[in-house]
Amino acid sequence: MKKTLIVAAAVALTASVAAAENVKVGVVLTYSGNGAEFGQQIDRGMEIFTKLHPDALGPNTVELIKRDSKTPDGAVAKTLVQELITRDHVQMVTGFVFSPDALASAPIVTQGKVPMIILNAGTAWITNQSPNIARVSFSMWHSGYPMGEYAATKLACKTAAVGYTDYPPGKDSLEAFSTGFKGKGGNVVDAIPMGGPAAVPDFTPFFQRVKDAKPDCFYVFVPAGNHAAAVIKTYDELGMRQAGVKLIGPIDIVQDTKLQAMGDRAVGLIVAGHYTADLNNPANKAFVAAWKQAYGADSTPDFMASAGYDGMAAIAHVVKTLNGKIDTDKAMAALKGWTFDGPRGRVMIDPNTRDIVQDIKIMRVVKMGNRIGTELIDTIPAVKDPCKALKVGKCGE
DSSP, X not given: OEEEEEEEOOTTXXXXXXXXXXXXEEXXXXXXXXXXXXXXXXXXXXXXXXXXXXXTTTTOEEEEEEEEOOSTTSHHHHHHHHHHHHTSOOSEEXXXXXXHHHHHHHHHHHHHTOOEEESSOOOGGGGGGOTTEEESSXXXXXXXXXXXXXXXXXXXXXEEEEEEOSSHHHHHHHHHHHHXXXXXXXXXXXXXXXXXXXSOOOOHHHHHHHHHHOOSEEEEEOOTTHHHHXXXXXXXXXXXXXXXXXXXXXXXXXXXXXXXXXXXGGTTOEEEESOOTTOOSHHHHXXXXXXXXXXXXXXXXXXXXXXXXXHHHHHHHHHHHTTTOOOHHHHHHHHTTOEEEETTXXXXXXXXXXXXXXXXXXXXXXXXXXXXXXXXXXXXXXEOOHHHHHTOGGGGO
């Protein structure tokens, strides 16, 4: 896929048009294949920010040069980023649904001296791979570690099993939850790798193993989308709720776009994360309303869309701050400490780690009239990436 989009500021400042700059931004997302829905969510989030904030760029324009990273193995994304920098001469790159794509691209943006803003990929130590990377989405530790602590202290879980998709974010989520849970006295009785991100496995044998072990809680991380829908279906069909095993996890397992199809099966699940479409704040209400107007009353944004929105806000901040003249060192300096009030609430880029700082919400899936939604039951404010704060593994490098 090759697509270019010009995003223009409102041309009200006629006297400034001569000084306007056009900034080329490479956007690397999964526009096809298993992750196509994820790429679309982020893409639309960026579009909605532009519609709601037409003056955010000042007199400048941003040219979004879009490329399809296709499979989540890193190889295609690495080639695309190299081409965007050397052939298309982009001044910034953004996107990256999957962690392998972001990790493979890190040395390219270092060598090419181009700023890179991650809009989804959640492996914690990605930002350690290049001084030119900042992230506006999350790391797996943002939700996993607080959920581990919360499960042990507030959900009466003395024992837990962990099921995870076997790739870097899944391993991160396992370590994050386990560290938080054990730190508060919990005992992880089993940790089960459950296939990879490219195809949805049959979860039945993994879940049956957990049901037989009878832990108080079962923490699951899988990629959002079809993986998550299969998790909820298997949990219900095996009667795990009735067996006394609480299903918990990050927001990936109750993605907004899949929640209505999950139906009553999902009711009662408790998750940790930074965004759902039901958040009650002015920015999110405006975001959701604009989204439904643009894409249909039955469509809904999810946590990837909110990151696309905030990511476009970060890009606009850099462009406006530097008057369209992008210098990598100055761009990264502009991103460090940047704050923004978006659909998920206030966010900040930690000036020390270049990772996001955000509130983590503990949410319960509930019935809301004739639809399924999420209610906020607790908030852990201004969470920095715990992996870096604790200097765990590669986060300490």
